[in-house]
Amino acid sequence: MIDKHLPNTISQNCLELANSHYENFPVASVFLPQDLREPIGLIYSFARQADDFADEGDLSIEQRLGLLNEFRNELELLQAYIKPKSNFFSELGAMVKAKKLPYEPLYDLLDAFSQDVIKTRYADYEEVLEYCKRSANPIGRLLLYLYGQSNAVNIQLSDNICTALQIINFLQDIAIDFKKNDGKQRIYLCQDEMAAFNITESQIKDFVDGKQETDENWQQFILFNLHRVSALLYSGKPLGRILTGRIGFEMRMIIAGGERIIAKINKVNGDVFNFRPTLNYTDWLIVFFKALMKV
Numbered sequence: 263m264i265d266k267h268l269p270n271t272i273s274q275n276c277l278e279l280a281n282s283h284y285e286n287f288p289v290a291s292v293f294l295p296q297d298l299r300e301p302i303g304l305i306y307s308f309a310r311q312a313d314d315f316a317d318e319g320d321l322s323i324e325q326r327l328g329l330l331n332e333f334r335n336e337l338e339l340l341q342a343y344i345k346p347k348s349n350f351f352s353e354l355g356a357m358v359k360a361k362k363l364p365y366e367p368l369y370d371l372l373d374a375f376s377q378d379v380i381k382t383r384y385a386d387y388e389e390v391l392e393y394c395k396r397s398a399n400p401i402g403r404l405l406l407y408l409y410g411q412s413n414a415v416n417i418q419l420s421d422n423i424c425t426a427l428q429i430i431n432f433l434q435d436i437a438i439d440f441k442k443n444d445g446k447q448r449i450y451l452c453q454d455e456m457a458a459f460n461i462t463e464s465q466i467k468d469f470v471d472g473k474q475e476t477d478e479n480w481q482q483f484i485l486f487n488l489h490r491v492s493a494l495l496y497s498g499k500p501l502g503r504i505l506t507g508r509i510g511f512e513m514r515m516i517i518a519g520g521e522r523i524i525a526k527i528n529k530v531n532g533d534v535f536n537f538r539p540t541l542n543y544t545d546w547l548i549v550f551f552k553a554l555m556k557v
Contacts, residue, residue, distance in 0.1 A: 333372055481531045
């Protein structure tokens with residue numbers, strides 16, 4: 263249920279939520295201009311809460327979809343200039359209005375999270391890209407609106423970065439995703455590509471359960487995915503130089519974080535089951551200096 267009695271410090275709570283979840287990229291970090299940190303915190307909180315509805319806890323499919331529909335209903339009230347039911351949406355709506363943000367990306371996020379509840383397989387890369395278009399790209403587009411830098415070139419670069427980060431997360435969390443959806447297993451890997459590399463779902467289950475070590479087929483399959491996502495992330499990298507000041511620095515840190523995870527997956531030959539890559543203190547130093555030096 264949506265909390266209708268949140269304290270007045272909603273924006274502060276959203277920033278705390280943004281910083282309490284592990285991410286491979288900074289969320290509303292101290293490097294951003296102060297006037298953008300709270301709006302980004304609200305956007306992140308919206309996405310985080312909705313994502314948790316789809317993924318966390320022991321709720322039924324119907325309960326998960328019901329909670330996501332509550333969020334849709336709140337957005338519809340905001341669009342109709344009707345007071346929403348929760349304090350969180352009141353503040354979100356005030357921010358959206360003040361910053362002149364579009365509602366479509368927020369609806370897209372809810373559509374993607376609803377899809378997570380009911381869809382567990384992706385036939386090919388086009389299906390994965392279509393999912394990323396709604397699960398990841400909306401965040402980048404909203405940020406560009408906040409930055410006052412939303413144009414066709416920047417949107418395409420942002421989409422490339424966001425899609426790449428989403429796919430990197432898929433590769434990083436293969437084992438975690440496999441355990442979701444009430445035992446039905448969620449696999450974001452392309453089914454046609456798995457078949458091409460002779461990868462079966464029973465093998466993935468054995469990898470997850472520790473009954474089998476990853477083999478050369480798996481290593482080549484992951485290497486193929488890493489090469490593709492590296493190229494996609496690289497194609498969006500110019501955005502880190504186009505955006506200036508603190509905003510550009512934040513974007514370069516986001517990109518560098520993705521690059522570090524790619525390197526870590528590659529280093530363990532794709533064995534994310536025994537060595538799930540995360541960014542440690544040393545990695546964050548590398549990310550910081552890469553962003554600083556614009557490399």
